[in-house]
Each structure stands twice: as C-alpha cells, then as structure tokens.
Amino acid sequence: MNNMIAWFRYLNVLVKKEFLTIFKDPSNRVILFAPALIQALLFGYAATYDVNHVDYAVLDQSRGQHAYGLLSKLDGSGIFKRTATLQNADQIKQLIDQREALAVITIPADFENKLNQGQSSPIQVIVDGRNSSTAAAAAAYINAVVSQYNQQELAVSAPVNIETRTWYNPNQESRWGIMPSLIAALSMMQTLLLSALSVAREREQGTFDQLLVTPYTPLHIMIGKALPPIFVGLIQSSIILLIIMFWFQIPMNGSLALLYFGLVSFNVAVVGIGLSISAIALNMQQAMLFTFLLIMPLMLLSGLLTPVQNMPQILEMATYVNPLRFGIDLAQRVYLEGAQFDQVKMDFVPMIVIAILSLPLAAWLFKNRL
Template structure:
C-alpha cells in the first residue's frame, strides 16, 4: 500500500516537473487572437462606468429635531441616496462600514438645531468608505451638493451647516490605494488562467497528448500535475505585486499575510479549475487562447475592479456571483486595507470553493473521456 502511494506521488512529481519545464522554457511569444468586440463593448457600456447612481448610506441622528428630519428627507428624496440603516449609537458605525452595508455614514449631532437657531455653524459628520476612492469621492461630492442646496432653501436666516469628512482605510484619498491591492488578484488571474488553459491544448497540438494513453497516469494525476504549476506561478506573481505595493508604493498592510495567501490560494485554485476546463475542451492552443481572452475581459469588468458591483444592472450583478475575481478582489482589499479577519471574509471563500468543486471535477471528467 505504501509503495503504491509513493509510486503515485512519484508519477505526479515527474508530471509536475515536466509542466514546470514547459512553462519556464517557453519563450511565451503567444499570438493575440481576435477578441469579441461586441461582447466587450456591451460590457463596457453597461458595467465600466464611474458614474455613481446609487449611494447606500446610514444615518445616525442624535438630534431628532425638525431641521434634522428635513435634512434627512432631502437626502432620501434625492434619488441617489438609499438609506440602508438607521443607527442608534456611534458604536454601530464600524460594523456598517466594515460589512459594506453603507458607503457613507452621516452623523447629525445632538445640538444640531440648537446651534442653528443660535446663528452658529452646526457641523455634520460624514464617514466614507475609502476602499473605492472614486466612488467615495463622488459620494462626498453629492453630499456636499445636497448640503449646499439645503443651506440655500432652508437656512436663509440661520448659520449654514458644515461638513466634517473622514475617509476610512484610505486617509489620503488616493485612488492608488484602491487599485493596487486589487491587482494582487487581477494580474495573477490572467497568467494563471492562460497557463492552465494552454496546458492540455499544448499537448494535443504538439502530438504528445496521445502518449499519455500508454503512461500510468490517471486523469487525477493529469489534473493535479497540470494545476500545480499555474497555481505556483500565480502565487509568485501575486507575491511580486504585493512586495511592490508594500515597499515601493508604501501602502501599509493592515491584515494577516497568512489569511491573504489562504485567500489567494483558494482564488488561484478556482481560476485553475476554469482554465483546465477550457483546456480540456479546446482542440488546440489557438482555441484555448481564444476562449481565455474571451473570458478575461468579462471577468475583469464584472469584478468590481473598474466600477462597483452595486452600480451595475441587476442582471450583471447576479452574473458576478460566478466570477471568482469579484470575491478574490474583495478579500484582498478587505484583508490588505481593512485588516479584516477570517470571520469577516469567510463568505468570500464560499463562491470560490463552490466554483472549484464544479470546475475541477468537470475537468477530470473531460480528461477521463479524452483518455478513454
């Protein structure tokens, strides 16, 4: 029994070594195939927009005055702001922002109306989630615009309101802070997906696929042997990007490195499952590259990298649930910028695990049919 297990792993090691030799000795001069312009243009038109047509916000009204009620009604009636929570105390703000229940939390102080009636400036506090800097900036601008309108219409004879804004997780409001950590998942996905999708297709095109029929390799051997090298390469790329972000751009890491890499491993395994399924279907490298580039752009557009998922049409928002990149980016951002723990990001693992449980058995089944 032990000898059989050792023999199984020896076969696997040989196949993995062979895959690494192919990957690292290949000059990687791949021909870029025709991309489906129609699908990409539709996705750009619907998904790739920086216009913010909905801002989820929470209100903490400590005043409970008539003027505060009118101000909140002004927000609710704007057509842009959607109230998702009415808070009772300031301790609830952290959970609302961390759980992405609200992009902004507006706090109206207890002496709000009293100061206004005494001709004193009465500040309201706006806390904005800065993990998506472009959306946070737009939300802040919309709130400022509504405050200005409220001052002109309601407070003609009293002191104006002021806004005190604090941006969490991105204190300097730099777009780089939201974009760069996302690339830890996004860039590794492209390389991992391409390498895994070309693996079996390369065997067929080079005429070596039929040789697997006379080897002791099982479909499980082939699947694992061809999955490990792309996962390894993806993790190397993620590490390089991570080090550049941390040391060159000096964006501080708030969370656990172990949790970050656990998420990256789960993400890369899910992506490899998709790539191996493509590779098992494609008859040659040309088809594999075509299917890969057909898939990469929708995955990017529907990931939340370019625009928040909440701003997409409902049909596209539902489609993002089968996109591992959406949850990979969300996990990386929350761990890197927010310092989230496993209990806070555990639901990002679920879609990636489900996708893995579907695609890897599918790839194995396709290999078995090809080898039979």
C-alpha cells in the same frame, strides 16, 4: 502504503515535466513575470481617478476685489490652472468643445456690489460632462474653494458643518483602492492562460495520447497540470504585493497568511476554469481565443472598475460564478481593512464551490474528450 508512494512519485514526475515545459525557454520566464511588474507600475501611476490637475477658464465680468480674491484661491490651490481669460459668453462653447478647459467659471457684473451689500451672489460653473467622474470631482473642488473663501474672507458660514473622516484610505487616493485589487486581477490573466494552454499544447503536439497510455490517472493529470499555474500565479501576486508595499508604500493592515490562503483558493478556482477550457479546446489557438473572450467579462463583472452593487440585478447574479469578484474583495479587505477570517469567510465559499465544480469537470473532460 507503497501504492500511495508510487502515486506521489508519478505526480512528482508530471509536475516537474510541467515546470520544465513552462520555464525551459528563457523568453517564457521573462514573459511570465515581466508583465506583472510592468502592469502593476502602469496601473499605479496611470489608472487613478484622483483629479490633480484641472484646466479652467474665467469670464470675469465683475473685475472687483472679491472676484480677484476668489480666483487667487483657485490659482493658488495647486490643482487649478487657468488656461484662458474670456471676454464674452460666446467663447465658452468653443473652449469646452475643443477640450481646452474642463471648467469655465463666470462671475457676473454685479458680483462685487452684492457682496459689499451683504447679499449672496451666485457664480456660474460650466463643466465638461463627457467624463462625468472628473467633472464631478472638479465641481466639488470648486465648491470647496468657494466655501473656504466664504468662511475666511466674508465670514459667512453655514449653521451646520460636516466634518469627514475617511477610514482605510485617509488621503482618499484612488490608488489605494485599485492597487490591492491587482494582486488578484493581474495574476489571474497569466494563470488562466497557462492552465488553458496546458492540455491544448499537448494535444496540438500529439503528446497527449502518449500521456493517456501511461499509468497516470485523470486525477494525476489534473493535479499535475494545475500546480504549476497556481505556483506562477502566487509568484506574480507576490511581485505585485511587494510593489504595492515598498514602491507605492501603501500600508498593509491585515494578515499575510490569510491573504495567501485566499490567493491559493482564488488561483485553484481560476485554474479549474482554465483546465476546463484546455480540455475543450482542440488546439492552442482555440484555447487562447476562449481565454481572451473570457478575461474581459471576468474583469468587468469583478468590481474592479465599477461596484458590483451598481450593476443590473441579472449581472450582479452572474458575478457569483466569477472567482475574481471574491478574490478582489478578499484582497482589498484583508490588505486595507485588516479583516479577519470571520469577516471574509463568505468570499471563500464561492471560490471553493467554483473549484469543486470546475476541477472534476476538467478531469472528466480529460478522460472522455478524445
């Protein structure tokens, strides 16, 4: 019993020492928490795939009532802004090349006559495909306006109509899908960097040798180095969570306890990777370099930017050693879907396995690296 009390007393002293190292400098306190706040706001406003503004141009060769009515619906939609009215088809290429318009609509000369005779009349839509997602969204919006014009003004409708209901994101705002992912993604960067610098800092300052001759075991050192970054990661996740809930007012449908249980598992896995880097690196510069080299692949293979299912099979297999993939999936499903533990339990398995493998590796490296 006394040995266990002494064990926890040693650990408590080491954890306090790590917290003092992290927080004693006022500038460090700002650097640890201000980026999470700023990045969450920037992502919320800037990183969106919603198309809310489309510059377009028109080549109206008909100049009839129906052409005017169709273009009026586009102009009145609040999304489309006409930047040019063309006189001939030769002007289209220059307009698209100079990015003065995302789309160019061409209405043929016989458009009015064909509609008056009850015939169908095609219109041409040319979109700038250099940004394929924006171009596809703009084309879909134009198609929706044309379909609405057909039904309301020409009384022409298809025999089968599709009625769409969107679950978990009724307004189809891309922000709703991105922001819950940031609860894990943004906190990972600081957590990984803090844990990667912990041992490298002491090795560079010459205090790690002194730490090894104290009564601390490698397990003491590993836990003492791991707890402060985990705590910082949870604080950053909490800041981002509050911004999502109260600033962007995205409703949370799931359990807060389950979300934090998942975040703890995620941070433990990330800290295990960071401590392994720290034990390998000879100095802080190496630790920072290894961390920055690792962060980008972790982000790209996480599903934050592109779905994992769309990746080549070999890269999809590589995502199983990426804790961020499962942290993002868990945060999204719990936050938006209201998923229960049974539905996200398979997200915990890879994170726990990564932690079980990386933390003992870090402890072994602490003992044998010097």
